[in-house]
Amino acid sequence: MNSATDTATSPAAHSALIVADRISKSYMRGTERLQVLDALSIQIEEGEFVALMGPSGSGKTTLLNLIAGFDTADAGSLIVAGSNLSSLSENELSKWRLNHVGFVFQFYNLLPVLSAQENVALPLMLFGMSAKERNERARFSLEVVGLGDRVKHLPSELSGGQEQRVAIARAIVTDPKLIVADEPTGDLDRASAEEVLALLKRLNTEFKKTIVMVTHDPAAASHASRIVRLDKGKLVG
Amino acid sequence: MELASLAFRTLRRHPLRSLLTALGIAVALTAFVLIRTIIGAWYSGVEASVKDRLIVRNAVSLVFYLPQSYQAQIEQIPGVELVGHGNWFGGKFRDEEMRFQQFAVDEHYVDIYSEYQTSPQERESWDKNRKGLLVGQSIADTYGVKPGDNLRLTGTIFPGDWDFEVSGVFKAQESGKDTRIMYFHYDYLNERNKAELGRQPDQVGFYVVRLKAGANVAEIAKAIDEKFANSFAETLTETETAFIQGFVSMSSGIIAALNAVSVVVVLIMLLVLSNTTLMSFRERYREFSVLNALGFSQRHLSLLVVGEAAVLSSAGFVLLLIALTPVFLLPAKSYLGELVNFFPVFRVSMSTLAFAVALAIGAALIAAFPPLLALRRMKVTDGLRLIH
Numbered sequence: 001m002n003s004a005t006d007t008a009t010s011p012a013a014h015s016a017l018i019v020a021d022r023i024s025k026s027y028m029r030g031t032e033r034l035q036v037l038d039a040l041s042i043q044i045e046e047g048e049f050v051a052l053m054g055p056s057g058s059g060k061t062t063l064l065n066l067i068a069g070f071d072t073a074d075a076g077s078l079i080v081a082g083s084n085l086s087s088l089s090e091n092e093l094s095k096w097r098l099n100h101v102g103f104v105f106q107f108y109n110l111l112p113v114l115s116a117q118e119n120v121a122l123p124l125m126l127f128g129m130s131a132k133e134r135n136e137r138a139r140f141s142l143e144v145v146g147l148g149d150r151v152k153h154l155p156s157e158l159s160g161g162q163e164q165r166v167a168i169a170r171a172i173v174t175d176p177k178l179i180v181a182d183e184p185t186g187d188l189d190r191a192s193a194e195e196v197l198a199l200l201k202r203l204n205t206e207f208k209k210t211i212v213m214v215t216h217d218p219a220a221a222s223h224a225s226r227i228v229r230l231d232k233g234k235l236v237g
Numbered sequence: 238m239e240l241a242s243l244a245f246r247t248l249r250r251h252p253l254r255s256l257l258t259a260l261g262i263a264v265a266l267t268a269f270v271l272i273r274t275i276i277g278a279w280y281s282g283v284e285a286s287v288k289d290r291l292i293v294r295n296a297v298s299l300v301f302y303l304p305q306s307y308q309a310q311i312e313q314i315p316g317v318e319l320v321g322h323g324n325w326f327g328g329k330f331r332d333e334e335m336r337f338q339q340f341a342v343d344e345h346y347v348d349i350y351s352e353y354q355t356s357p358q359e360r361e362s363w364d365k366n367r368k369g370l371l372v373g374q375s376i377a378d379t380y381g382v383k384p385g386d387n388l389r390l391t392g393t394i395f396p397g398d399w400d401f402e403v404s405g406v407f408k409a410q411e412s413g414k415d416t417r418i419m420y421f422h423y424d425y426l427n428e429r430n431k432a433e434l435g436r437q438p439d440q441v442g443f444y445v446v447r448l449k450a451g452a453n454v455a456e457i458a459k460a461i462d463e464k465f466a467n468s469f470a471e472t473l474t475e476t477e478t479a480f481i482q483g484f485v486s487m488s489s490g491i492i493a494a495l496n497a498v499s500v501v502v503v504l505i506m507l508l509v510l511s512n513t514t515l516m517s518f519r520e521r522y523r524e525f526s527v528l529n530a531l532g533f534s535q536r537h538l539s540l541l542v543v544g545e546a547a548v549l550s551s552a553g554f555v556l557l558l559i560a561l562t563p564v565f566l567l568p569a570k571s572y573l574g575e576l577v578n579f580f581p582v583f584r585v586s587m588s589t590l591a592f593a594v595a596l597a598i599g600a601a602l603i604a605a606f607p608p609l610l611a612l613r614r615m616k617v618t619d620g621l622r623l624i625h
Contacts, residue, residue, distance in 0.1 A: 065617075065618050065621075068530070070530060070616075070617040070618050070621065071616065071617070071618050090534075090535065091534045091535060091536070094529065094532050094533065094534040094535075095532065095534070097530065097531070097532050098531065098532025099532075103530055103531065105527070105621070109523070109524070109527040111247075111524065112250065113246045113247055113249055113250050114243075114246065122528075122531060123531045123532055125239065125240070125243075126532050126533065126537070170531075174532075182621075
């Protein structure tokens with residue numbers, strides 16, 4: 001992908017999409033340094049659906065942010081989709097995210113002035129595609145998530161569950177290997193949450209997407225193929 | 238949908254705020270353009286003046302006259318081609334204060350101002366008619382006078398009613414020339430003055446000198462003044478440009494104030510745009526973080542911020558052009574009213590419009606600067622944390 005790309009070398013890492021080796025992360029809170037991740041190591045294979053669980057402050061969102069390339073670790077090595085994220089600049093990380101990761105947030109984060117189709121097509125602007133091609137791909141993604149009849153609707157005209165499905169369509173429109181989801185059902189009612197989780201499961205099984213999901217909800221975590229628990233910045237199970 | 242389109246769509250989120258900001262920019266730009274145009278109108282006489290045409294006047298003051306006999310002496314100076322003379326008349330027309338310039342001149346004077354053109358027939362008619370009057374096109378249009386009409390002026394410097402017959406209407410070769418001017422024969426003024434008023438007969442207000450091609454302007458001006466040095470009526474000779482500039486500089490305080498106002502107007506525009514741009518950025522900080530998360534680089538986001546400011550600026554400029562439509566399409570009288578008498582040449586120049594474009598672009602860039610700084614410090618996680 002670029003010169004900073006660094007393929008993991010350990011034998012076990014060859015089939016792994018994510019290899020975190022003793023990564024640490026701390027933040028300053030006032031004058032106090034808060035250790036959020038403490039020499040954490042984890043490996044996630046391609047095609048896995050992993051749920052990250054743990055109490056508040058356990059470091060699960062921080063780990064997700066590092067895996068997604070939103071932030072970089074203070075120490076240790078994190079290789080995702082063949083790239084050593086610590087060695088990438090901000091702009092390189094932006095480009096890397098565009099090519100390798102799709103995001104699903106708790107509060108959808110759709111642009112309110114754009115229709116469902118335009119929101120989904122947004123990342124495709126950066127690939128230099130024609131408007132026609134962008135719209136076709138966005139429409140296909142919306143059909144995958146069951147919203148083929150809502151392409152022209154604004155976010156304000158959709159239910160919470162539908163908004164989250166538009167966000168999922170946006171996450172898959174660039175066909176990334178990895179989808180990270182931060183509490184994707186946290187703002188939804190049970191029925192909508194089940195629809196979203198079923199959709200994520202389908203993306204994992206049918207479209208072979210690797211999914212890493214942060215959740216507090218055991219019911220949501222039950223859809224994952226593996227549950228990883230964190231506490232005080234370390235893996236506990 | 239491209240970045241520019243995205244910037245435009247984003248501004249529709251708060252249509253009233255965007256509209257008010259664009260209107261604010263338009264009002265500021267319009268004020269700026271009109272102020273610059275007024276200043277330009279003030280200087281229009283200077284710009285339209287001819288640099289190698291000399292004006293000879295009394296060294297003490299313009300209100301003192303010069304002997305008519307100077308004309309022949311000035312003509313003798315090497316480099317001088319033609320000498321004409323003029324007297325300011327200062328009459329009232331239809332009981333109104335003077336709204337145009339009236340000069341009692343000789344034939345040479347009209348020849349020297351060759352940029353004002355009349356037909357050979359009308360000129361011949363004027364030459365032959367002692368009470369003949371040549372009027373500028375603006376006067377003819379304003380008062381509806383035409384060749385053959387009789388016209389009466391009431392003298393203020395030379396009291397009494399003065400009757401004239403319009404011989405012709407002259408036009409300016411270039412659109413920047415003021416044609417609110419009227420010429421009549423000096424002889425008519427001088428002879429009646431001698432007979433009835435006795436107010437400094439055989440004296441002229443000033444001389445106009447046309448030079449031969451390649452003549453040294455400064456040397457000739459000096460030679461004229463030296464010729465009449467130590468006489469009872471010493472002369473001050475300067476180029477027409479300097480002569481008119483002298484009048485304009487009497488209003489330099491007003492012009493300086495107008496210039497200051499135009500700067501204030503630009504600053505107000507900048508504050509209005511900066512306020513909206515910064516407010517919009519702060520409200521959408523999380524959105525910028527999400528875009529960054531999706532793969533939009535700092536460069537893309539910077540273009541989006543600048544683009545939004547540029548769309549507002551451009552909208553302001555378009556509204557400016559709409560506001561200026563009457564100035565482009567209608568005669569000055571229709572929108573200036575009586576002010577047209579002060580600004581006979583009121584034109585929005587291309588350079589002023591180009592300046593306004595540059596201001597709009599500059600304002601967009603400056604207004605985008607604080608959000609751009611914040612953008613450089615932004616981390617995806619900071620913005621996303623706002624929702625947790």
